[in-house]
Amino acid sequence: MRTDQYENFQRLSELLADELVVEANPNQWPVDEEKREKCKKNALSTLVLLTRINGLVNAVEGKRAGAIAQSHIEKEMEAEMVAVARETTKLLNRLQAGESERSN
Numbered sequence: 605m606r607t608d609q610y611e612n613f614q615r616l617s618e619l620l621a622d623e624l625v626v627e628a629n630p631n632q633w634p635v636d637e638e639k640r641e642k643c644k645k646n647a648l649s650t651l652v653l654l655t656r657i658n659g660l661v662n663a664v665e666g667k668r669a670g671a672i673a674q675s676h677i678e679k680e681m682e683a684e685m686v687a688v689a690r691e692t693t694k695l696l697n698r699l700q701a702g703e704s705e706r707s708n
Contacts, residue, residue, distance in 0.1 A: 610664050613657055620654040 605613075626632060627647040633640045 605660075605664050610661070613661050613664075617654060617657045617661060620650055620657065624650045624654055 624647065627643065627650050630640075633643040
């Protein structure tokens with residue numbers, strides 16, 4: 605998902621949450637039973653849409669956080685591998701130096 609799409613979904617989520625607060629308030633519903641039912645359905649539809657959009661936003665956030673964490677882990681592993689390679693080289697050099705001393 606592109607960054608602009610992600611940001612648009614975030615804004616839409618905020619707008620829907622504001623709308624849901626109004627729509628879900630039974631004190632705002634008309635007295636007529638048929639109109640009350642319509643208000644309930646509208647509130648439910650808004651809630652479902654809000655839930656799905658928040659799911660998308662959270663999924664994107666999770667992927668981004670995972671990618672950042674993965675990048676951090678990869679950098680740490682690379683640094684550790686470099687350190688191990690250096691230590692291995694030092695040990696090999698010491699071993700080779702010891703073998704050449706024994707040969708002389």
